[in-house]
Amino acid sequence: MSATPQQRRIARRLTAAATVLAAAAGVTAGALPAGAHDEPARHPGRTVDVQLLSFNDFHGNLEPPQGSSGTVEEIQPDGSKKTVEAGGVEYLAQSLRTARKGHPYSVTAAAGDMVGASPLLSGLFHDEPTIEAMNRLGLDVTSVGNHEFDEGRKELTRLQKGGCHPEDGCYADGRTFEGARFPYLTANVTDEKTGKPMLRPYTVWQHRGVKIGFIGVTLEGTPDIVNAEGIKGLKFHDEVETINKYAKELDKQGVKSVVALIHEGGLPASTSYNYNCDSPGPGDGISGPITEIAEKVTPAVDALVTGHTHQAYACTIPDPSGTPRTVTSAASYGKLYTDTTLTYDRRTKDIVRTSVKASGAVNHVVDRIQPKAADMTALIKRWNKLAAPIANRPVGHISADIAGRGANAPESPLGDLIADAQLEATGPDGKGGAQLALMNPGGIRSDLAFKASGGEGDGVVTYGEAFTVQPFTNMMNVIDLTGEQLITGLQQQVSGPNAASPKILQVSEGLTYTLDLTKSGADRVVRNSVKLNGVAIDPAKTYRVAMNEFLSGGGDGFPAFKDGRNKYVGQSDLEAFTAYLKAHSSADGPIDPPEAERITVVKK
CATH class of the missing domain: 3.90.780.10 (5'-Nucleotidase, C-terminal domain)
Known part of the structure; x- marks a missing residue:
């Protein structure tokens, strides 16, 4: 029996060497606020707790990662360490949905590398399955990471805006790829000709009178770790200077609460996800590039969600004014998620932070003993059916x-x-x-x-x-x-x-x-x-x-x-x-x- 056009497209995808698409002409998008409509609070009070759920470096791991890539190390009450199997989008979606219960103010954000270097189930289809999964699990916003440029700026723009792949076409009759419902933020990635960000530099999440701005950057050194052809025509700027610039712009718009999504990270002193990296003092248990960034980013930014190093930490590092500020990372591959409480002051429109205690943040394991999210199971099954003749x-x-x-x-x-x-x-x-x-x-x-x-x-x-x-x-x-x-x-x-x-x-x-x-x-x-x-x-x-x-x-x-x-x-x-x-x-x-x-x- 002869192969169908769809099977031939998939076969071409596998046998052809992966090449980086030529850079497109400058593509920019206005930094218009996104999110829910601004509605009056039903029970207005001076402060309200906003739940910030975050993760990073998912890399298209829809199915549970195999081997040690799918485990995390957990410190037990007696000081011993336990290995826990974790990850898989069926469990990540279920974990996030469970965490949101009882939290009327909840926003979900990520710090880049949602796609790229992905297993075959996602990579075979140019990571469309992962974007579809992120849409369904309720991701509100993410920064861009270096791996989002693996197939070039043109493909990244397609992942944001939608449309079928220019070579492989659509993967199912009657289904056109819709693109990401969440914004990819590229504040420090600009077009060399226009000087404007490739995609949005920031977005504003709004709910019942609460406004929180999100600024997204990737590491300035991205050109050193990606194929040069894929980023031709783009410039990557200093993370701190970029974040500080857009924090001022948000402030002028009346947005006083700001979270930075930074695809750059640190190295904690322990490999255990629940290690206290604030012992003996704030930030003493973490090193690496993110520490210098955290120490220099303007105090107008209230929390830093980070990634890239695939490490787990929930630390407080003093900002330039000396006030502790939360800096987090949730390992990789959907094995953890971070739950951070941001206390929003309605009068000042800012997040409450004191010199004694920063916003609370805790990493949680995405374990595999909980129920699976049924819609994610169906998504995996549908894409696996297309991939099976080659994957198996x-x-x-x-x-x-x-x-x-x-x-x-x-x-x-x-x-x-x-x-x-x-x-x-x-x-x-x-x-x-x-x-x-x-x-x-x-x-x-x-x-x-x-x-x-x-x-x-x-x-x-x-x-x-x-x-x-x-x-x-x-x-x-x-x-x-x-x-x-x-x-x-x-x-x-x-x-x-x-x-x-x-x-x-x-x-x-x-x-x-x-x-x-x-x-x-x-x-x-x-x-x-x-x-x-x-x-x-x-x-x-x-x-x-x-x-x-x-x-x-x-x-x-x-x-x-x-x-x-x-x-x-x-x-x-x-x-x-x-x-x-x-x-x-x-x-x-x-x-x-x-x-x-x-x-x-x-x-x-």
């Missing part, structure tokens, strides 16, 4: 969980496996002639779980699971690098933009070196320890190095790789990964987790 195709076998995203070491077993797959796809026996391969850790989006979220527990790896691990489908490149350039690139893992939060590349078999954490900066990569097949790297010699196109373009803070020469473009990284799984595993001979012993770590 077996591509390999594993003997146990292979940790990747959640590995607690610089080198992960799955990282080694992916790097080996890329070397084999581009190696001496192929056209690329690669001698080694490097894989950026941020491109590994999940573990490979022996027992998948769907209940299968026989070690079968499906195409959908492989896609979840490597959803970007970046093209493989092989480039000439001198030994000096290679060593410099390895040193850039722990220096420059990556000094504060290292990005340790995953390496193919044969490449070894020592990472000495007792040292600082670039010196943490010991130069004379870098070897290929036991032989020290010669700074003057040329090596053929395989990596994805994102890395070869200098992405993730690796400018040394931009100087590579004699580029060869091969298959996509996903194709390389699935081909390796097929070639090296069977039901009787599954792949064992690699030992992850290629990088020797000297700890402090």
